[in-house]
Amino acid sequence: MIDIGYNATLVAIGAGLLGIAAGVIGAFLYLRKRSLVSDAISHATLPGVALAFLVMVALGGDGRNLVALLAGAALSALAGLGVVHWLNQRTRLGEDAAIGAVLSVFFGFGVVLLTVIQTIGAGRQAGLETFLLGSTAGMLRADAWVIAAGGALSLLACTILRRPMTMVSFDPEYAATQGLNPARVDMAMMALALAVTVVGLKIVGLILIVALLILPAVAARFWTERSEVVALLAGLFGGVSGTAGAVISSLAPDLPTGPIIVLVAAAVFIASLLLAPQRGVMAGALEWLRFRHRVHMRQGLLALAHGHTVYEPYTMRLLRGAGLIRADGVATEKGRAHAARAALDERRWQHLRSRSENAALAARYDGLTPVETWLTPDQIATLDREMTGSGGAA
Amino acid sequence: MGAEFVALSLPPILIGSLAALACALPGNFLLLRRQALIGDAISHVVLPGIVVGFLLTGTVSTWPMLLGAAAAALVAVGAIQLIQRIGRIEPGAAMGVVFTTLFAAGVLLLEQSDTSNVHLDVQHALYGNLESLIWIDATGWQSLLDPEALAWMPPELIRMALVCLIVMAFIGLLWRPLAISTFDEGFARTLGIPATLLGLALVTVSAIAAVAAFDAVGSIIVIAMFICPPATARLMTDRLAVQVALSAVFALVSAVVGYVLAGYGPIWLGYADAVSAAGMIATVSGLLLAAAALVGPRRRGQSA
Numbered sequence: 240m241i242d243i244g245y246n247a248t249l250v251a252i253g254a255g256l257l258g259i260a261a262g263v264i265g266a267f268l269y270l271r272k273r274s275l276v277s278d279a280i281s282h283a284t285l286p287g288v289a290l291a292f293l294v295m296v297a298l299g300g301d302g303r304n305l306v307a308l309l310a311g312a313a314l315s316a317l318a319g320l321g322v323v324h325w326l327n328q329r330t331r332l333g334e335d336a337a338i339g340a341v342l343s344v345f346f347g348f349g350v351v352l353l354t355v356i357q358t359i360g361a362g363r364q365a366g367l368e369t370f371l372l373g374s375t376a377g378m379l380r381a382d383a384w385v386i387a388a389g390g391a392l393s394l395l396a397c398t399i400l401r402r403p404m405t406m407v408s409f410d411p412e413y414a415a416t417q418g419l420n421p422a423r424v425d426m427a428m429m430a431l432a433l434a435v436t437v438v439g440l441k442i443v444g445l446i447l448i449v450a451l452l453i454l455p456a457v458a459a460r461f462w463t464e465r466s467e468v469v470a471l472l473a474g475l476f477g478g479v480s481g482t483a484g485a486v487i488s489s490l491a492p493d494l495p496t497g498p499i500i501v502l503v504a505a506a507v508f509i510a511s512l513l514l515a516p517q518r519g520v521m522a523g524a525l526e527w528l529r530f531r532h533r534v535h536m537r538q539g540l541l542a543l544a545h546g547h548t549v550y551e552p553y554t555m556r557l558l559r560g561a562g563l564i565r566a567d568g569v570a571t572e573k574g575r576a577h578a579a580r581a582a583l584d585e586r587r588w589q590h591l592r593s594r595s596e597n598a599a600l601a602a603r604y605d606g607l608t609p610v611e612t613w614l615t616p617d618q619i620a621t622l623d624r625e626m627t628g629s630g631g632a633a
Numbered sequence: 634m635g636a637e638f639v640a641l642s643l644p645p646i647l648i649g650s651l652a653a654l655a656c657a658l659p660g661n662f663l664l665l666r667r668q669a670l671i672g673d674a675i676s677h678v679v680l681p682g683i684v685v686g687f688l689l690t691g692t693v694s695t696w697p698m699l700l701g702a703a704a705a706a707l708v709a710v711g712a713i714q715l716i717q718r719i720g721r722i723e724p725g726a727a728m729g730v731v732f733t734t735l736f737a738a739g740v741l742l743l744e745q746s747d748t749s750n751v752h753l754d755v756q757h758a759l760y761g762n763l764e765s766l767i768w769i770d771a772t773g774w775q776s777l778l779d780p781e782a783l784a785w786m787p788p789e790l791i792r793m794a795l796v797c798l799i800v801m802a803f804i805g806l807l808w809r810p811l812a813i814s815t816f817d818e819g820f821a822r823t824l825g826i827p828a829t830l831l832g833l834a835l836v837t838v839s840a841i842a843a844v845a846a847f848d849a850v851g852s853i854i855v856i857a858m859f860i861c862p863p864a865t866a867r868l869m870t871d872r873l874a875v876q877v878a879l880s881a882v883f884a885l886v887s888a889v890v891g892y893v894l895a896g897y898g899p900i901w902l903g904y905a906d907a908v909s910a911a912g913m914i915a916t917v918s919g920l921l922l923a924a925a926a927l928v929g930p931r932r933r934g935q936s937a
Contacts, residue, residue, distance in 0.1 A: 243679050275725040331934035336669040336864045343857035346913025354908040450733030501737035
């Protein structure tokens, strides 16, 4: 067991819980095609953090109370979210423009406030910059507890709202007929995204927290078509990224927590992109190779059946490998049998396609699939009788 | 006032204005094409680009870092397209995947490499340091006519002016095809306009503007200027030419007013130090947008 210390363990647990919650919420955001709204939310936290600090200092405190700072972050993120919603609903601007405007303006205003803080009390602001990129080094025990508890609470809220969120992200109209209010569920979803963002500020930082809401969800989407499974998998990926990232970064001094967590999540994404069955790159490549194999095999056999010589090197290699032709290109016994079967299949298809009543079946013709795939032996026998019948009449 | 203003405030105001203009102009087309967040993505991936440029050359010299940033921007745009195509992922999420990953890699590289003795950090990349772009040799307005002093203008000013010219030339020369393909890509194709290529060229020009502006003023201004002035102008008019002209005006107003407020505002209020000019410029552009969203004549779209 790696001993990383009490605080680091708490942080790792908190990051894991946070990662699960972020993955699940991110999956719903992704299915609703609103992933980047979380980028506006996270950048909009900065002025709130700075204002909370200023208020605390004005009241005579030292301005480092994490709960108060996070409360400020939540309030200004809420304001940012409200502005995105308002710009999108009440003006002709699209959601992407609303997101970009809110994230840059709120962030810019936050930076102005940070320089104000620097001006009024140099040195005392130390710590606020860590909200940009996250930092867990030298974290207070109480702060570590806040993060672990925040992660647990967000996860709990996700679990409670799991059903309505699944229904709305799968089919909002159907959900509405079931008595759900999609707009309200969307709002709850955004509130949860906001909670995850705020809790994650101290660990991952406001610039990169959006990654925890996007990467696990997109990675999970590669593995399945079902929304509740996407959410579960995204939670798993997010939890693994959060925990692994926090543990790895606690092992050496120069490994910043936020970027490491994001890079672990990115590794999971790349693995999914490459390896996922059906939607992954490798599966796609294999499918293509298999298709190429079938096309060349079929064309080679038809050429043999018509007594042509095969010159195309890949087809020759295939036929040779299957023992269907000799080195000089002449068909073997087995090759002639296979070729005859392919030619018969092609003739059956042509007959089928020449008859208008077979339109539905004829549409399945792809030049590759044997007719036996679609017809029963009885039907084929009838087909053969028709073929010889019409052949005899001609 | 004269000598100090020309030496300390004129260059940052000019550079800020040029940067704002270079980003706002292509921003109009990105906004209408629903690609407004491209500027955001590019300005994030610039960080790993400059870090790699620095690591390869070992010095904080401008050209390797600019080239690194431009390369990173192109890599990011390519990766976004690739992930979108092969993974069948919606554009917003594909963008989010790429820019967060590259930015995280940039931060990690920065922390791992020994940059303690050079001025290269994340804060600098975000805020820029507009205030430090001063013209020491200027002794007053007459320096603008003095070739010897002019030779010592901040190099960012000349670079930014050049990029601004490139952007204006691109938009001016390709105005009609750009406008047509922005509003109706299918129609543009029937006219024989290579719409895909043109879209790529637009993104490339935007990347050039973003990288140059980022070097001079940091990424906050870049993101804000790509979006806020065009969005503000869009709420004022239905005509593209008017929108582009208005966006240029709003960009310039944001840059000048923002800089002046940041530099002199606190002094007027009785404080000694200035606040972040980059942040203030973004804030002013946001206030302009808010005003247009509340009372702009075309804020709701088609009016009767």
